Amino acid sequence: MKLAEIARKLELENLTPEITPDDEREVAGGHVSDLLSDVLAHAPRSGVLVTVQVHTNVVAVALHTELAAIIFASDRRPDENTRAKAAEEGIALYTSRQPAFDIVGRLYALGLRGPNE
Numbered sequence: 001m002k003l004a005e006i007a008r009k010l011e012l013e014n015l016t017p018e019i020t021p022d023d024e025r026e027v028a029g030g031h032v033s034d035l036l037s038d039v040l041a042h043a044p045r046s047g048v049l050v051t052v053q054v055h056t057n058v059v060a061v062a063l064h065t066e067l068a069a070i071i072f073a074s075d076r077r078p079d080e081n082t083r084a085k086a087a088e089e090g091i092a093l094y095t096s097r098q099p100a101f102d103i104v105g106r107l108y109a110l111g112l113r114g115p116n117e
Helices: 003-009 036-042 056-064 080-089 100-109
Strands: 030-032 048-051 069-072 092-095
Touching (some): 030 100, 036 056, 048 100, 056 069, 080 092
Parallel strands (some): 069 092
C-alpha cells in the first residue's frame, strides 16, 4: 500500500507538508510502540510507526530504521524543531485524533501487517 493512500484513507493530518508522499513508494508494514529500543529492534524497513512519543529521538530512530513515516496517535504533535528535523531528513510525520489502538486496527484492515506476518 502507498503512503499517500494510507494518509488519505485514515484521514491523517500531514505535519510535514514539504514532503510530498511518493505515490510509488510501498509501505512494507507497520509497528506500534512507545519504547524506542523496541522500534529499533522490530520495526520493518519502509514501514510506518504508530506512537505517542513526539520528541526528537523518534525521528532519529525512524531515520536509523529507514521508516517511511511516523503517525502520532491521540492528536500528539512534535515541537517545531522535531518537525523540521523530520522534514529535513525526509521522514513524513502525520497525526490522528484516534488512539493508537484504533489507528493500528484500521491499518490492519487495510492490509498492512507487522514484521512477523
